Amino acid sequence: GAVVSQHPSRVICKSGTSVKIECRSLDFQATTMFWYRQFPKQSLMLMATSNEGSKATYEQGVEKDKFLINHASLTLSTLTVTSAHPEDSSFYICSAPGRFTDTQYFGPGTRLTVL
Amino acid sequence: GDSVTQMEGPVTLSEEAFLTINCTYTATGYPSLFWYVQYPGEGLQLLLKATKADDKGSNKGFEATYRKETTSFHLEKGSVQVSDSAVYFCALRSYGKLTFGQGTILTVHP
Numbered sequence: 001g002a003v004v005s006q007h008p009s010r011v012i013c014k015s016g017t018s019v020k021i022e023c024r025s026l027d028f029q030a031t032t033m034f035w036y037r038q039f040p041k042q043s044l045m046l047m048a049t050s051n052e053g054s055k056a057t058y059e060q061g062v063e064k065d066k067f068l069i070n071h072a073s074l075t076l077s078t079l080t081v082t083s084a085h086p087e088d089s090s091f092y093i094c095s096a097p098g099r100f101t102d103t104q105y106f107g108p109g110t111r112l113t114v115l
Numbered sequence: 116g117d118s119v120t121q122m123e124g125p126v127t128l129s130e131e132a133f134l135t136i137n138c139t140y141t142a143t144g145y146p147s148l149f150w151y152v153q154y155p156g157e158g159l160q161l162l163l164k165a166t167k168a169d170d171k172g173s174n175k176g177f178e179a180t181y182r183k184e185t186t187s188f189h190l191e192k193g194s195v196q197v198s199d200s201a202v203y204f205c206a207l208r209s210y211g212k213l214t215f216g217q218g219t220i221l222t223v224h225p
Contacts, residue, residue, distance in 0.1 A: 004158060034213075039165075043119065043214075043216050043217040044204070044213075044215040046213065046214075054206060075189065093158070093159070095158075095159075100151070102147055102166070102208060104161070104213065105158070105162070106151075106158035106159035108157055108158045109155060109158070109160050
């Protein structure tokens with residue numbers, strides 16, 4: 001089946017630095033990708049919808065200048081957490097819709113820890 | 116707004132035990148309902164879905180019925196296996212957006 005990969009799987013950084021997370025669709029093209037954030041023992045919260053060739057659409061309450069999203073090609077979307085702080089520590093997951101209605105393929109997630 | 120509430124875990128069972136993970140939802144419109152499963156180190160995978168009231172989704176021995184009157188979509192399996200150990204997420208899709216429950220960790224012991 002379709003596979004979505006994320007890189008890195010785990011990253012630890014110092015406060016104030018920026019971190020880039022990549023999301024790739026490995027065997028299909030995705031004009032749209034979704035970025036989620038998951039806190040421990042909580043549900044996945046949609047952060048933004050990444051659109052190839054145009055600006056991302058952010059959910060209410062998500063700072064677009066802090067979470068920069070670039071969908072540079074039909075197989076790659078990146079999320080950059082700028083000037084990261086400890087409260088940004090979380091599990092970030094991306095997904096891409098499949099060809100059929102209601103199909104979503106999820107990446108394995110990226111664990112970000114900001115010291 | 117839309118919301119999904121799942122039974123809190125973790126849930127620990129012995130092999131061949133009966134499994135129920137409760138899920139209730141609040142939504143506008145007529146949502147589709149899903150159960151996703153996440154095995155260690157992997158991304159969420161669709162386990163089953165139901166798109167309208169009274170539909171039953173089933174896969175790999177798991178079942179869930181879309182109950183509009185009780186706004187529920189409880190996941191059941193008659194006899195769990197060790198390989199079923201994973202995190203299970205209930206979700207709804209309404210107006211193109213997925214809303215997830217908080218996930219339930221299931222551990223099955225031999």
